[in-house]
Amino acid sequence: MPAQVGSRAAEGRSHAPLPVPETPREPVALFLDMDGVLAPLAPTPDAVVAEPRRTAVIARLVKALDGRVAIVSGRTLEEIDRIADHASPAAAGVHGLVRRRANGEETTFTPSPGIARAAAAVEAFAAERPGLLVERKGVAVGLHYRQAPQYEAEVLALADDLAARHGLSIQPGVLVIELKTPGADKGAALTAFMAEPPFKGARPIMLGDDLTDEYGFLAAEALGGYGVLVGPPRETAARFGLSGPDAVLDWLDSVSAAFETEPAQ
Template identity: 35%
Template sequence: MHSLKKEKPSAAIEAPHPSSTSSARDCVEELLHKQTPIGLFLDIDGTLLDMALTPTTVRVPPGLAELLGVVATRLAGAVAIVTGRPIAEADSLLKPLKFIAAGVHGAEMRTTVTGEVKPLTQAFTPDLLNDIRAAAESMPGIVTENKGTGIAMHYRLAPELRDSLLITLEALVPKYPGQFSIWEGRKVVEILPVGFSKGRALRTLAGLPEFANRIPVMIGDDIADVGAFHAAEELGGYGLKVAGENFSQKEAAFTGPADVLAWLDSLRTVA
């Protein structure tokens, strides 16, 4: 796997800074207008797709894969998916195309579009899985999604169970020290191996040849995307928020997934 060798993009393509009159989105559009190379990192749920009651009931807009394929061609392959879903699920949603990707918040990766998906950590122990399963069974309405290198516990069908779910999972931390961390998302609690995050994933992907000397732009809608926003900014790029349950319309660069897709469609001609 390639490692990140640069702290910032080349000074020759230094990015403009947002100001009181220009937003981060304005700055990215200025770069595109000037034909400045960017690298695009995209979340899926809540960013490319509208949220659904469960992960399996999302609706994929017609032509999404084709659109992303055109954008990837325009950006010379510098498009990556950075998602909480397993990469296999991302592939299914975006078929027939495949992209460079980080799945399960970076706990698995594919560093070339034709490469294999590689888990970067061991699966959870049977004892921990049993305790998590027991927690879910004690709270009807919780939908548990085993991602292999992580587990998501969705409470969108029973939002009143959020606090109880967190308390139950936090009680497991001292029983399994150093094995997992707890992350909140949009009506979901993610149980992930310690040390993995979308921020770490973006830093790794930004070091790949496809993203060399390009300004990184991360687009996401969730609290879990904040680390990736910060990573992109620290590398001289931008984090663009999508409005929804976590980010207000005022602070966001996009009003929702439809706005993101319309913006991506505009890259057909300006990128």
């Protein structure tokens, strides 16, 4: 976990299972990670596909909350739309480096010049190690080692070296490491959404499973909301927890039902 996030996440938290969040009654804005939260983790990024129930749950939620829903993911916007079947107008991709407002307007950071050089080095590295998968994202490049965990130490050392040489940020994940253009994270994306309609004035809730989501948990709490950790207990800034994607979809359905039957005034 990044040092700043890790030190803040540890404040007042334990590794004990977190309580399940109650169904909110006040106006809320929901920020949802994709992999491990809305969708189960898979061996490769392409193995995660659209699923009718997930699409229906997201679409219902967007309608019930008057658009106050955004998917905030490490994936590109194109990948978010593919998996969510275009159910969420608002989304942030590549850890906040690309953001689409609820009205459809998009903003994208200019890729760091070091990304192309780092991506070439990563691809050369992966070509010599079976099972490694490189994912180019324009403003970032990811190296997945879920199918070859024996290379973890080498992968992390490579990322440290390339980040230092090319002025890039490192974003660790679950059996993946990303080198990205500096300047954004999921917390910054959440904060930007909360300054705009239809999110402004609501209480933010961030659902995530990974280290990247800790920035979102902290940003939500700073704005009067909270984080929900999905998956096994660990050191986290989240205040509540859900066991996995199925539990997430069930909880989101309960939120939709509450706001459909008891609309906020």
